[in-house]
Amino acid sequence: MSQQLETLTDFYRERSFISFPFSTEDLGKGKSHFNVNTRKYCNFKTPYNRRDFYKITLIYGKGELNYGGNSIIIDRPAILLPCPSVPYSWTCLSGEQDGYYCLFNQEFFNEHYQFDIFKRSPLFKPWSEPVIFLDEKQRALLHGYFEQMMEMAHSEYPYKYEALRNLVCLVMHSFLVDNAVAQSQSQGNELSASSRLLKSFDELLHQQFPLDSPADPLTMRTPADFASALNVHVNHLNHVVKSITGQTTTTIIKSRILEEAKTLLLNTQWDISQVGYCLGFEDPAHFNNFFKKAAGMTPLQFRHTRLMPVI
Structure with missing residues (x-):
């Protein structure tokens, strides 16, 4: 691959x-x-x-x-x-x-x-x-x-x-x-065992979204969390995800969390710490570091920049 x-x-x-x-x-x-x-x-x-x-x-x-x-x-x-x-x-x-x-x-x-x-x-x-x-x-x-x-x-x-x-x-x-x-x-029974596991992981990941309240944060944020919910060993889940998508389980989870972070920043009035907490970051500094590393700007900069009209 x-x-x-x-x-x-x-x-x-x-x-x-x-x-x-x-x-x-x-x-x-x-x-x-x-x-x-x-x-x-x-x-x-x-x-x-x-x-x-x-x-x-x-x-x-x-x-x-x-x-x-x-x-x-x-x-x-x-x-x-x-x-x-x-x-x-x-x-x-x-x-x-x-x-x-x-x-x-x-x-x-x-x-x-x-x-x-x-x-x-x-x-x-x-x-x-x-x-x-x-x-x-x-x-x-x-x-x-x-x-x-x-x-x-x-x-x-x-x-x-x-x-x-x-x-x-x-x-x-x-x-x-x-x-x-x-x-x-x-027709899920026609999928291979690996594809069925990847499909179940993807569905479980996306079922957590959208997030409706800062009082109801994410419960699954790590490969181990998803492996436990899917009743498989985390190494097996990681192998299947990597072999089919070319990406790590952690990368896919972080990407989806980043997507939701952007959505919340643009479409809610929650402050930055509330957005971070809802996504599982108890320390606002950790959320800022995560977002800046992934998006190239801080959550506050992203919110202000994207409030300007775009296509």
Whole structure:
């Protein structure tokens, strides 16, 4: 498994010859980012890496997707929603490549209420099927959504960012309605033992959120806490999580705690110490250190910075 991580900065650097609707210059930590484009320049092989961003692709053209070590031949219209933590690459097998893609970072996905339902769904999970082949009706519907994204991105409409988020939601709803990802919720017995454990860990982690009151702090914050709740040895849990996602259990837990910290800082009137305590930090200094190390700024700086309008 590749241990490399492709960032949004890497993505745009490798495609510097392509013009995008939205600026690619300001990709600083903590800032929401979204872009959309056509696939007419996607006739090259991408690296087999994990990503630090989400990407949804409507594929026309033949190619091979290497996803988590498995090969999938795509030879007809398809929609691709890979899990960023699973390494994957794309190799074109035909000269004609077309379609669309949109990409966005964790902040864009986390900070808007429209996406709450998808955070609880199987979308973008390591065990989910990343590809769905489309019939003509599905293809036409999704093609229309992406066409509207492109038109909206280049428009002067004052509420275009809200409209773009709604269009992304429609694409993801279509994926859930018409494909095996939605069905996988009732077919957990078809998953491998390792995938079932990872799925249970992920569900247990996300069931703790959102947090509603500083008086009701997190109860599970360490790999040992989750291993105990799942009735497995912590070393086994750590091995399974690392082997499938390429990340440590601790990294995944801290990442989710950081997401919730940002949400609470932006959407509540709790003071910094209350936010930290709710997330399991009894000492405000420990919360400040944790947040600054992960986000590159203190919780107070983040709150003040992000209160300014963003897309």
